[in-house]
Amino acid sequence: MTSPVFLIGARGCGKTTVGAALAQALGYEFRDTDHHLQQVTGKTVADIVAAEGWEGFRRRESASLMAVSAPQTVIATGGGMVLAERNRRFMREQGAVIWLQANAAVLATRLSAYPQSAQRPTLTGRPITEEMSEVLHQREALYRDAAHHIIDAMQAPERVAAQILTALARDDGRKGVSLTG
Ligand SMILES: Nc1ncnc2c1ncn2[C@@H]1O[C@H](COP(=O)(O)OP(=O)(O)OP(=O)(O)O)[C@@H](O)[C@H]1O
Ligand SMILES: O=C(O)C1=C[C@@H](O)[C@@H](O)[C@H](O)C1
Numbered sequence: 001m002t003s004p005v006f007l008i009g010a011r012g013c014g015k016t017t018v019g020a021a022l023a024q025a026l027g028y029e030f031r032d033t034d035h036h037l038q039q040v041t042g043k044t045v046a047d048i049v050a051a052e053g054w055e056g057f058r059r060r061e062s063a064s065l066m067a068v069s070a071p072q073t074v075i076a077t078g079g080g081m082v083l084a085e086r087n088r089r090f091m092r093e094q095g096a097v098i099w100l101q102a103n104a105a106v107l108a109t110r111l112s113a114y115p116q117s118a119q120r121p122t123l124t125g126r127p128i129t130e131e132m133s134e135v136l137h138q139r140e141a142l143y144r145d146a147a148h149h150i151i152d153a154m155q156a157p158e159r160v161a162a163q164i165l166t167a168l169a170r171d172d173g174r175k176g177v178s179l180t181g
């Protein structure tokens with residue numbers, strides 16, 4: 001397998017955390033669309049949203065997705081990457097798409113412990129548990145639509161990474177190629 005691996009899912013599901021470990025295990029590059037956007041603009045998500053609105057941010061994150069996608073790369077995407085149909089189609093066509101699934105209570109607990117509010121400005125203006133419930137309600141069908149594999153992200157990061165490796169190896173087995181070849 002050489003095609004990119006895209007990690008999708010809500011804020012706090014572990015795309016950045018698990019993505020780095022997964023890339024290391026595969027010997028792949030690791031890219032993160034939120035980090036890329038911050039590097040090229042020199043601005044945080046909150047800065048971009050304040051200057052250009054969420055619409056401007058969504059346009060820029062779609063461009064980031066195209067910019068970082070490459071063979072032998074694990075890509076942690078922004079939580080809202082799936083909102084655009086074009087992004088969902090692009091990821092499905094270009095590589096393997098993995099949804100890291102977690103419930104609102106777990107996500108809210110993680111995000112409360114480590115808010116990073118410059119990178120995660122409020123999406124709804126509501127308290128965090130309510131916000132995550134609302135966001136999941138709006139997006140679950142989109143994550144499901146985009147994903148080739150759904151992984152339980154409410155386990156230790158190493159377990160999550162191991163289960164993704166198993167799913168990718170199974171894909172390769174079906175195609176008759178080895179994971180590293
Ligand atoms: N499997 C896990 N178990 C426990 N804590 C986790 C797990 N995965 C991530 N975390 C913790 O949750 C927080 C959010 O993780 P991370 O930044 O990787 O999420 P993300 O999906 O990249 O979020 P965002 O969409 O906002 O970029 C971090 O503090 C991280 O240490
Ligand atoms: O879920 C979302 O809409 C977001 C998630 C983060 O990764 C960032 O991309 C940004 O804060 C928006």
Ligand SMILES: [Mg+2]
Binds near residue numbers: 017032034077
């Ligand atoms: Mg992240």
